[in-house]
Amino acid sequence: MDGRRDVGILAMDIYFPPTCVLQEALESHDGASKGKYTIGLGQDCMAFCSEVEDVISMSLTVVTSLLKQYKIDPKLIGRLEVGSETVIDKSKSIKTWLMQIFEECGNTDIEGVDSSNACYGGTAALLNCVNWVESNSWDGRYGLVVCTDSAVYAEGPARPTGGAAAIAMLIGPNAPISFERRYKASHMAHVYDFYKPNLASEYPVVDGKLSQTCYLMALDSCYRQFCNKYEKLAGEQFSVSDADYFVFHSPYNKLVQKSFARLYYNDFMRNCSYVDNEAKEKLQPFSNLTVEESYQSRDLEKASQQVAKHLYDIKVGPSTLLPKQIGNMYTASLYAALASVVYDKHGSLDGQRIVMFSYGSGLTSTMFSLKLNNGQHPFSLSNIASALNVTEKLQSRHMTLPDKFVETLKLMEHRYGAKEFETSKDTSSLPAGTFYLTRVDSMYRRFYDKKADEEIATGKARYSNGYANGHHH
Amino acid sequence: MDGRRDVGILAMDIYFPPTCVLQEALESHDGASKGKYTIGLGQDCMAFCSEVEDVISMSLTVVTSLLKQYKIDPKLIGRLEVGSETVIDKSKSIKTWLMQIFEECGNTDIEGVDSSNACYGGTAALLNCVNWVESNSWDGRYGLVVCTDSAVYAEGPARPTGGAAAIAMLIGPNAPISFERRYKASHMAHVYDFYKPNLASEYPVVDGKLSQTCYLMALDSCYRQFCNKYEKLAGEQFSVSDADYFVFHSPYNKLVQKSFARLYYNDFMRNCSYVDNEAKEKLQPFSNLTVEESYQSRDLEKASQQVAKHLYDIKVGPSTLLPKQIGNMYTASLYAALASVVYDKHGSLDGQRIVMFSYGSGLTSTMFSLKLNNGQHPFSLSNIASALNVTEKLQSRHMTLPDKFVETLKLMEHRYGAKEFETSKDTSSLPAGTFYLTRVDSMYRRFYDKKADEEIATGKARYSNGYANGHHH
Known part of the structure; x- marks a missing residue:
């Protein structure tokens, strides 16, 4: 297909709100037993949007930042799509808000809209975008995929499983992070x-127990089919030893621990050669469980986590x-997890394989495989790691007290679904270059402003003019 | 690309509620001047969902019907995606409800979710699905695209612009309705x-005047770029004389009349050769208008509609x-319009070109080109026309009085967003084989039943079992 090889992710950027709360502090605030959130859920900290941020502002911030960091001319974007489950408008897509960035330079010929199904929308957008590059309708320009969400829960046991972030990914051929297209289920x-x-x-309305079982059932089903397809195409058995990293959608870390153990248990049941005698011995008592029983057995959970540790x-x-x-x-969870691997391991990923598992309640799920290579500047793993700048972003956050x-x-x-209000416009905690919400007018139209970039002395922001409300004069 | 030619629409089916109201009756009920809806909007009749139907039931109905009419094994579907702007759940996609049809036969390996941006979501889904067939990840199975919506408006001038329908389209190579991939803007x-x-x-919140101007501006922009791309690739000028049919997204017919006249005016301004001297004379007075003025001029509107008639x-x-x-x-509007052409003209479409214009407020719009061929049974234009069965479906409707x-x-x-209610379960007006809503429980879970197919004597429906609520036991 005219040299379109290694289609995948050329560049990544992430934005998350600087406002966050420590899970340990939340535990004592909520009167929960010590370790319930930190060990029980496996979570350290939780980001949340203050009243000046939302999924639109975060995506404006991350797209602007990606274009700037990798020096991409906005005219070179031919497709832009968004995955999100945070609904601010039931008809107007988040993508249309992002068009402001591209209209400025006269580029309005940009395909794609929003994809939605719970946490899976970003994966749908990504797969769509890769397909576009491989299709006959590709015009040689870049695709851009944005995942943006704010996860908030009513008071109760699910509240500490919130979070917020936006990820942007540039898509094209000859990518350092490319898709092994047929290994997908x-x-x-x-x-x-x-x-x-x-x-x-x-x-949301959540049945936590059911959701966890659904997640593990979907994981089993995807893995079974993934292995079948791999074995058909590659002519040899697939097991967890055939991938260097496994990246899971992460509602909370504990489920990720269970998920990897579940793959290990699958490999044990499939009699994979890497499972050693000690592990076999420990898992033997569970080899006769029905599938349904295997989802409920706490002993299996413990034993499999132990042998997979x-x-x-x-x-x-x-x-x-x-x-x-x-x-x-x-x-954004799955891609923030991928970003974590790239950030941490960029020096040693060349030639390696990462297997991804995307899950969205309701439910939709896909397991797929990525192949890594060092790439070429600016689309190199090391440059992606430096653009992600994870450590500094994490360190410059503002820990908020649970009360706040x-x-x-x-x-x-x-504020949700409301009209006619102004925000505090307090940007003191926001990094330079961050977009923020200033007001919503009587027609529900939303106005955003941008905190000046570091290098700009005067504070005149770009999207504060009359055009920003999208009303043509 | 291994023989994947003529990727496009292999089969179509449409479902619309049998309940409808005459625009003429609505005019007098609303105390509107005679002709306001019938001539002013150009509309004859308006379908609406009664309390037992919604976008989920309509899409279950149309997908089941398409699979049955074209004798497609549900196992042969490898991708299913939905375009809709009617939100029943902000997280769970309509696609997941449709999975019930495929889970029954053990096929859960089906990519795709919901695409959303106002009336454009169906086009996004369709373009995604065609890209998938052309991509490296295609596995040889069919794609299925569903457009389903219920358009309702608050009392006032927009109310007569409602409607409701669901369309299903089967996607694959060697299609009788295929995409001219590069002619797209x-x-x-x-x-x-x-x-x-x-x-x-x-x-919705609607600014009718602004929306009409945005529609026409988007049309101008797409047409300008479409012509540019065509001229670059085909080496000759494009004008409306180069397509046999133009199919527009149709919020109401009057805007479609204006839209075609607008293309004609564009051709006049571009000095296209088919525009005759009489037309040139009539449009000459408007050749010096600014673009902004041209959108506001009622005289131009009239003159261009007259010469384009x-x-x-x-x-x-x-x-x-x-x-x-x-x-x-x-x-579903744009594809119901396409279905109308296929139904009416199927005998004479071989070798012809249809140019489509899709518009979704907010805004997103695309102009693209389809090439027709007679096809091979069951994927032939004549079989599609007979499956659509438009005349009989229209004739068997139940005209409802405006009060009702x-x-x-x-x-x-x-009922919108409500829980814990039962519907009337009155299916007397529904055709055989139609799905309908029976109740929503205290957890907002929705239960559907199916009116027996004509050939089934006993009335036992398929989706009334415990599994239908999607709760695994």
Whole structure:
């Protein structure tokens, strides 16, 4: 196909709100037993949007930042699509807000809209974008995929599983992170594990226990089909020893630990050669469980996590940095986990394979495989790592007290779906170059401004003019 | 690309609710001047969902019908995606409800989710699906695209521009309706012409005047770029004389009349050779208008419609049947218009070209080109026409009095986003094989049943079992 090889991710950038709360502090604030969130959920910290940020502002910030960091002319973007499950408008896509960046330079010929199904929308957008580059309608320009979400929950056990972030990924051929196209399997089904039927509320309806089982069932189904397809095409058995990293959608880290152990248990049941005698012995008592029983057995969970621990630390550990520090970012979670691996391991990824598992409640799920190479500047793994700048971004955050977090969520309950209000416009905690919400008018139109870039002395922002409300004069 | 030629639409089916109201009756009910809806909007009749139907039930109905009519094994579907702007759940995609049909036969490996941006989501889904077939990840199976919407408006001038329908399209290579891939241009921008920021309400916020101007501006921009690309690739000028049919997204017929006249005016300004001296004379007075003035001039509107009339009747008229009879079907509108052409002209379409214009407020728009051939049974134009069965479907509808229509919309205002209610389960007006909503439980879970197929004596429906609520036991 005229030299279109190695289609995939050329560049990445991530933005997450600087406002966050420590899970340990939240535990004592909520009167939860010590370790319930930090060990029980496996989470360290949770980012959240203050009243001046939302999924639109975060995506404006991350797209602007990606274009700037990699010096991409906005005219070279031929497709832009967004994955999100945070609904600010039920008809107008987030993509149309992002068009402001491209209209400025006269580029309005940009395909793509928003893809939606819970946390899976970003994967749908990414797969769509890769297909576009490989299709006859590709015109040689870059694709751009944005995942943006704010995960908030009503007071109760799910609240500490929130988070917020936006990720942008540039798509094209000759990518350092490319797709092994035929190694891909999906599992899609109709379930009510997590959904948002209460339209007036930002909070979902969640059946936590059911959602976890659905996640593991989908994982089993995808893995089974993934292995089948791999074995058909590659002519040899697939097991977890055939990938260098496994990156899972991460609602909370504990489920990621369970998921990798579940793959190990699958490999044990499939009699994979790398499973040693000691592990076999420990898992033997569970070899006769029915599938249904295997999802419920706490003993199996413990035993499989124990025997998989040494591999988990190597193959999964590096992907858990951002999800543990930020929390569930819904569509962005899986790609924040991928970004964590690239950031941490960029020097040693050349030639390696990463297997990804994307899950969205409702449910939709896909397992797919990425092949890494060092790439060429600016689209090199080392440049992606430096653009991601994870350590500095994490270190410059502002730890908020649980009271303030709860107060913010209370305020946002009134702001959700509301009109005619101004925000505090307080940008003191925001990094330079961050977009923020200033007001929503009587027609629900949203106005954003941009905190000046570091190098700009005067504070005149770009999207504060009359055009920003999208009203043609 | 290994023989993947002529990728496009292999088969189509349409479902629209049998409940509808005559625009003439609505005019007098509303106390509107005679002809305001019938001539002013150009509409004859408007379909609407009664309390037992919604976008989920309509899409279950149309997918089941398509698979049955074209004898497609559900296992042969490898991708299923939905375009819709009617939000019943903000997280769980409509696609997941449709998975019930495929889970029954063990096929859960089906990519794709929902695409959303106002009336454009169906086009996004269709373009994605065609790209998939042309990409390296295609596995030889069919794609399936579903457009499903219910357009309802608050009391006022926009209310008669409602409608409801679901369309299903089967996608694959060697299609009778295939894409001319490089003849495609998009215009995307940030505007607030029509949007749904009031999350608790099913009704949109609409600026009718702005939306019409945005539509025409987007049309101009797409047409300009479409012509540029065509001229670059084909080496000759493009004008409306180069396509046999033009199919427009149709919020109401009057805008379609204006749109075709606008293309004609574009051709006049571009000095296209087919524009005769008489037309030139009539349009000459408007040749010095600024672009902005040209959108506002009623005289230009009249003059261009008049000179374009003879071509409108031939090139646009055949596409207007279903949109005039059903109303705005949002994502399904453009494809109902295409179905109208196929239904009416299937015997003479071989070798012809249809140019499509898709518009979704907010805004996203694309102009693209289709090439027709007779095809091979069951994927032939004549078989598609017979499966569509438009005349019989239209004739077997139940005209409802305006009072009953208004009463239904009032009831639905309370039902929207509600839980814990049962519907009337009155299926007397529904065709055999139609899915319908029976109840929504205290957890907002929706239950559907199916009216027995004609050939089935016993009335046991398929989706009334415990599994239908998507709750795994």
